[in-house]
Amino acid sequence: MKEKILIVEDQFVEADYLQLMLTQAGYTIAGIARSVPQAEQIIKTEKPDFVLVDIFLKGKQTGIDLAKQLSADNIPFVYLSANSNEEVLNAAKTTEPYGFLVKPFREKDLLIALEIAHYRHKHNQESKWQREKQLRNDLFNIEKEGGNWNTKVIETAKALQKHIPFDCMCVYFKPLESRHYSGFMFRRSGFSEYQTIDINSLSNISARPIEDIKRLLEHNPIDNTAGWYNGDEFKNLLPVHPMKAMLAKVFGFSSNIVLPFLTSDSYMFSLSFFRRSEEGYSAEHLDMLFRLQQPLIAVMNSISPNEKRSALSIHPEFDMLAPAKTAGISPDFGTIIGKSPALLNVMDLIGQVAYSDTSVLLLGESGTGKEKIADAIHNLSTRKNKPFVKVNCAALPPTLIESELFGHEKGAFTGALDKRIGKFEKADTGTILLDEIGEMPLELQVKLLRVLQEKEIERIGGRNTLKIDVRIIAATNKNLEKEVAEGRFRLDLYYRLNVFPIRIPPLRERKEDLPALAYHFMNHYNHKSGKKISGISDNVLKSMMAYDWPGNIRELEHLIERSVLLTRGSVIEDIQLPAAPKKPDAGIEDSYIKTIHENERDYIISILKKCNGRIWGAGAAAEILNIPPSTLKSRMKKLGIRKEFIP
Numbered sequence: 001m002k003e004k005i006l007i008v009e010d011q012f013v014e015a016d017y018l019q020l021m022l023t024q025a026g027y028t029i030a031g032i033a034r035s036v037p038q039a040e041q042i043i044k045t046e047k048p049d050f051v052l053v054d055i056f057l058k059g060k061q062t063g064i065d066l067a068k069q070l071s072a073d074n075i076p077f078v079y080l081s082a083n084s085n086e087e088v089l090n091a092a093k094t095t096e097p098y099g100f101l102v103k104p105f106r107e108k109d110l111l112i113a114l115e116i117a118h119y120r121h122k123h124n125q126e127s128k129w130q131r132e133k134q135l136r137n138d139l140f141n142i143e144k145e146g147g148n149w150n151t152k153v154i155e156t157a158k159a160l161q162k163h164i165p166f167d168c169m170c171v172y173f174k175p176l177e178s179r180h181y182s183g184f185m186f187r188r189s190g191f192s193e194y195q196t197i198d199i200n201s202l203s204n205i206s207a208r209p210i211e212d213i214k215r216l217l218e219h220n221p222i223d224n225t226a227g228w229y230n231g232d233e234f235k236n237l238l239p240v241h242p243m244k245a246m247l248a249k250v251f252g253f254s255s256n257i258v259l260p261f262l263t264s265d266s267y268m269f270s271l272s273f274f275r276r277s278e279e280g281y282s283a284e285h286l287d288m289l290f291r292l293q294q295p296l297i298a299v300m301n302s303i304s305p306n307e308k309r310s311a312l313s314i315h316p317e318f319d320m321l322a323p324a325k326t327a328g329i330s331p332d333f334g335t336i337i338g339k340s341p342a343l344l345n346v347m348d349l350i351g352q353v354a355y356s357d358t359s360v361l362l363l364g365e366s367g368t369g370k371e372k373i374a375d376a377i378h379n380l381s382t383r384k385n386k387p388f389v390k391v392n393c394a395a396l397p398p399t400l401i402e403s404e405l406f407g408h409e410k411g412a413f414t415g416a417l418d419k420r421i422g423k424f425e426k427a428d429t430g431t432i433l434l435d436e437i438g439e440m441p442l443e444l445q446v447k448l449l450r451v452l453q454e455k456e457i458e459r460i461g462g463r464n465t466l467k468i469d470v471r472i473i474a475a476t477n478k479n480l481e482k483e484v485a486e487g488r489f490r491l492d493l494y495y496r497l498n499v500f501p502i503r504i505p506p507l508r509e510r511k512e513d514l515p516a517l518a519y520h521f522m523n524h525y526n527h528k529s530g531k532k533i534s535g536i537s538d539n540v541l542k543s544m545m546a547y548d549w550p551g552n553i554r555e556l557e558h559l560i561e562r563s564v565l566l567t568r569g570s571v572i573e574d575i576q577l578p579a580a581p582k583k584p585d586a587g588i589e590d591s592y593i594k595t596i597h598e599n600e601r602d603y604i605i606s607i608l609k610k611c612n613g614r615i616w617g618a619g620a621a622a623e624i625l626n627i628p629p630s631t632l633k634s635r636m637k638k639l640g641i642r643k644e645f646i647p
């Protein structure tokens with residue numbers, strides 16, 4: 001039987017029409033609501049499987065307000081709206097809908113959107129369930145395996161990380177009747193690396209005397225109610241939680257989730273997780289913690305009463321345990337460099353998705369490392385020994401893209417002298433990376449959608465369809481919602497690709513990674529050029545930290561490459577960061593010598609300017625440069641030239 005659907009739509013005619021289409025297609029209608037309160041009422045009594053929700057409704061509340069509630073209750077929903085401007089799309093996006101239908105739509109669009117939503121919801125549920133099962137197993141093993149207090153708690157932290165992301169986890173405990181408690185505090189310092197923060201390091205980091213911190217701890221109530229606090233709610237807690245206030249100030253935390261519980265030997269425990277992000281936690285996280293309460297209690301029960309007592313007696317004054325740095329085995333992320341919280345979030349997502357066959361959408365500015373992350377996903381997957389085919393959709397001329405992707409039979413069109421195997425066929429049993437998917441021509445988007453849905457391809461001029469088993473990773477530096485809103489990208493394809501989006505933060509949002517990246521490239525170019533540069537001066541690092549990095553990691557790489565070539569001593573003492581816009585009349589050449597790459601880059605930009613950015617066609621840049629347009633596109637990518645740079 002098909003799902004039960006609630007229609008939330010204040011236009012009578014449209015609501016009736018929806019009802020008709022859905023009943024004809026075999027769905028049951030849970031009801032029609034004209035406003036958010038009406039919808040809430042029907043949800044309570046009818047418990048729909050799906051909700052179709054219009055954005056602008058009667059009354060004060062919008063469909064987006066209802067969607068927040070639906071998300072929290074894990075009820076999948078699809079938006080309907082005549083208004084697809086960017087602002088509305090952005091607000092809608094934050095509620096994580098399962099689809100978006102722009103009015104007017106055809107019956108077919110509606111049914112496909114529901115099917116996609118159903119697929120995504122089922123898939124989400126299944127993978128959540130699988131992951132939770134794995135987590136229960138991990139906790140069971142931690143409970144059964146030996147190991148002291150510290151090891152057990154840190155292993156628990158590691159197991160929870162993928163499910164309850166945190167930058168810091170505190171574990172407080174005390175005998176039920178006592179006021180005295182002790183605690184552990186772990187700060188995430190790498191993918192599987194945690195640093196135990198003790199009272200001395202807290203005093204160092206916060207520049208406050210130890211006595212001060214002890215006083216804070218004495219007056220800090222141990223959390224005894226479960227809850228999650230984001231942004232302003234978190235700020236409101238701080239006046240009555242001096243310890244949290246200090247952590248927020250020192251580490252920049254903006255959200256917190258707490259789960260207290262009681263062990264069978266009458267110890268009260270409180271787990272408290274913190275994140276920098278303002279929207280760090282949700283009701284879903286808390287639900288999961290509640291569901292995990294029993295296995296967590298079992299782990300804490302497995303710590304002997306003696307150990308608990310001695311932890312308390314060593315630290316009778318609310319002290320924290322001794323510092324230690326633990327590192328565990330982390331998945332092989334290849335040469336992805338960086339440990340910033342923003343990058344660690346990305347790695348968590350990679351770790352969650354890599355092992356399944358789920359399609360992944362990588363979103364990020366040019367040069368942020370999307371291709372590198374696609375490599376890591378493929379290499380961590382079960383398909384790692386199978387083909388990994390990369391296609392740059394922007395570098396393919398529109399006339400050839402179809403045959404490149406799907407292949408053609410001999411004689412399929414003029415010039416098809418031989419049969420050609422397309423990229424999808426080459427990637428069979430493996431992975432395909434559709435890079436710059438936002439550049440794919442609209443006509444081809446329909447064909448791609450069919451391949452994704454039906455998992456079969458047809459060579460141009462071929463008579464048979466071929467079954468293929470390919471995992472899709474798509475990447476783009478475009479704002480796909482904007483592309484959809486402006487009619488350049490199909491909404492149905494967008495939702496089909498957007499099953500597991502990963503946003504790669506630009507370098508300016510993770511400057512902590514800059515020194516490690518700079519050293520990584522320094523070593524790489526040392527090796528390539530046979531130089532023996534051993535370091536980068538503090539001044540250079542400082543100026544790099546202050547720079548905005550519009551070209552991201554690729555730009556950093558080029559700068560380090562150049563510096564390695566130009567440095568005569570053993571330390572990079574000087575770096576030529578692009579200055580603020582040059583004065584137009586700066587006629588005098590400075591003494592700065594450009595590298596071959598920079599000269600090539602400038603030359604290509606100057607030609608592109610002459611052709612108004614045109615690459616293909618008569619009189620366009622590729623023709624003037626006498627190279628194929630696809631080669632020009634890939635040179636542009638390598639040299640970090642984006643069309644936006646061409647005035």
Ligand SMILES: Nc1ncnc2c1ncn2[C@@H]1O[C@H](COP(=O)(O)OP(=O)(O)OP(=O)(O)O)[C@@H](O)[C@H]1O
Binds near residue numbers: 364367368476520
């Ligand atoms: N975290 C990282 N660690 C080390 N090197 C990185 C990292 N991220 C990116 N790079 C390097 O930076 C360069 C650009 O990365 P990549 O090509 O993956 O970016 P991209 O987002 O795919 O760019 P585009 O959108 O232009 O295709 C590459 O040389 C890559 O190896």
